[in-house]
Amino acid sequence: MMEQESFERLAVQHPNGRYDVVVGAGLLPRLRELAGVRGQMVVVTDDNVGPHHAAQIEADAVITVPAGEVHKNLDFVRTIYDGLFAVGMDRKGTVVALGGGVIGDMAGFAAATYMRGVDFVQCPTTLLSMVDASVGGKVGVDVPQGKNLVGAFKQPTAVCADITTLQTLPAVEFAAGMAEVIKHGILNDGGILRSVERGEWGVGREDTPHSPHPTLYSLIAQAICVKRDVVEEDPYEQGRRAHLNLGHTFGHAIEQVSQFRVRHGEGVAMGLVAAARLSARLEHCDPVLQGQIEEWLTAVNLPTRIPADLDAEAIYAAMGTDKKKAGGRVRFVLLHGLGEPFTTGEVAETAVIATIRELQA
Ligand SMILES: NC(=O)c1ccc[n+]([C@@H]2O[C@H](COP(=O)([O-])OP(=O)(O)OC[C@H]3O[C@@H](n4cnc5c(N)ncnc54)[C@H](O)[C@@H]3O)[C@@H](O)[C@H]2O)c1
Ligand SMILES: [Zn+2]
The missing domain is CATH 1.20.1090.10 (Dehydroquinate synthase-like - alpha domain)
Structure with a gap:
């Protein structure tokens, strides 16, 4: 079993400042403190993730949208705006994305535009969103003309990757995230590939729920560092960031x-x-x-x-x-x-x- 207190804090620099990515177990109940949130805090999640994990966060409100890429569009951004207006969120509030890349992209776009921008915290709950989508500041939605064609650069004020949420992630989604972890390993040729070889990623069982390997958070932290190093050097995707493709x-x-x-x-x-x-x-x-x-x-x-x-x-x-x-x-x-x-x-x-x-x- 992993100790409740094991976590790593990684600093990410961006053109307007910096934020921390916190990776570890049992982080969601301490989100306000870990992410330094002071005003109103509203969680945006989907109907797969919310029932399992939203109650762990002490939020002022929870807005739930249906899960899946087909819902990553402007109709559901409007649903998020409506939810924020309904609870009277002001410019000092914080939108928290609790979910995979779909929720991160969509809630981030809402946070970038609601009242011309409010604070945004990412709580990624898929392996893919932990190592890829939640770091780098790209947010957006799909339109009939194509994927991710409307969006913004919106840096979060913090990213909190609580690996205990991976216990409810279907095994196929976990494997999908490992493709990006291995991609980061190939790009950087550091400890990631050695950890994969030693089996330090295992989630225990084929079916869910699985228990995270004690060193999984360290593998995830290493994979995040590869993305961080690239986006720090090329925040607006003009050069090296293309290697992530x-x-x-x-x-x-x-x-x-x-x-x-x-x-x-x-x-x-x-x-x-x-x-x-x-x-x-x-x-x-x-x-x-x-x-x-x-x-x-x-x-x-x-x-x-x-x-x-x-x-x-x-x-x-x-x-x-x-x-x-x-x-x-x-x-x-x-x-x-x-x-x-x-x-x-x-x-x-x-x-x-x-x-x-x-x-x-
Ligand atoms: N902004 C970026 O830089 C960036 C980078 C890569 C990908 N993306 C975007 O990310 C999206 C893909 O992200 P994804 O793979 O996380 O997809 P997703 O958000 O659709 O999540 C996959 C599925 O897993 C479910 N789920 C998520 N966490 C769970 C949990 N802990 N327990 C149980 N079920 C859970 C979701 O409800 C969904 O059904 C795409 O829209 C892609 O465009 C963005
Ligand atoms: Zn990818």
């Missing part, structure tokens, strides 16, 4: 062509293998890298092959559609090795399609 050019296209039968984390897993294979094909890296990446992914129950029924040309066609329309080429994040990502727009279509086909064997 490793595996995502392939991944998004596979998700799309499968009509979302392949989940985001699974698509990213396949994309990480494809990025390594393509890098080796173009002689940027040693071919053994692909096998290493496959071992880490397999260890956390993620797929390493692209479903054979998906058309390779259709996957290529789905990549970077907006850029190709503008006459540009698809940009890839490739690898010279572990910890050595780079971006390039100089990859021939034939090489991409051959890579996809080889991974469908």
Whole structure:
């Protein structure tokens, strides 16, 4: 069992200041103190997360929206505004996002715009939102024209990642988050991949509820540090932040062509293998890298092959559609090795399609 007091505090700098990411167990009951909230505090959550975890926070009100990406839109941002007006939240109040990336993005957008901006605290409850979505300040919603096309940069005043909430997270969602953890490990080549190899991520059982591994918070903290270091250097995504898209050019296209039968984390897993294979094909890296990446992914129950029924040309066609329309080429994040990502727009279509086909064997 993990001690109730084990937590780490990581400082994140951004263009207008700084905030702390607190990672540990049993944090939600102490949220006000840990996040330094003084005024009114309103929790925004979804109908999966709220029933399990909202009561742990001493909030002035709880606004619940239905779970799922299909609800990450302006209609439900309005639901959040209505809830904030109904409890009379003023400019000194704080919006707390309690949920996965969908709630973080949507509640963050509401916090950025309600009365021209109120304080915002993130309490991520999925592994993906802990290591990825809750850090970096990007918030927003989907519109009929595409995903995340309306949004803002809104830095939180604090992020509180309480890993006890992961006990109720379905195993497939946990695995999806591990795809991003491994991606961060590949980008940085530090302790993350060693921890994955040693099995220090386990959640105990296949079904829920699971008990977090005693060192899970440390693995999560390391993964957050990779994202932090990148966003600190490139807060507005003008350069290095693109490295975080490793595996995502392939991944998004596979998700799309499968009509979302392949989940985001699974698509990213396949994309990480494809990025390594393509890098080796173009002689940027040693071919053994692909096998290493496959071992880490397999260890956390993620797929390493692209479903054979998906058309390779259709996957290529789905990549970077907006850029190709503008006459540009698809940009890839490739690898010279572990910890050595780079971006390039100089990859021939034939090489991409051959890579996809080889991974469908
Ligand atoms: N802002 C960013 O920088 C950024 C980065 C990456 C992803 N995102 C966004 O994040 C979203 C994906 O995030 P996600 O994977 O967390 O999805 P999600 O928020 O939809 O959560 C996944 C599912 O798990 C449920 N859930 C969450 N926590 C739970 C818990 N502790 N116990 C039981 N059920 C729980 C949710 O209700 C949902 O059904 C996408 O919309 C994506 O665009 C944003
Ligand atoms: Zn991702």
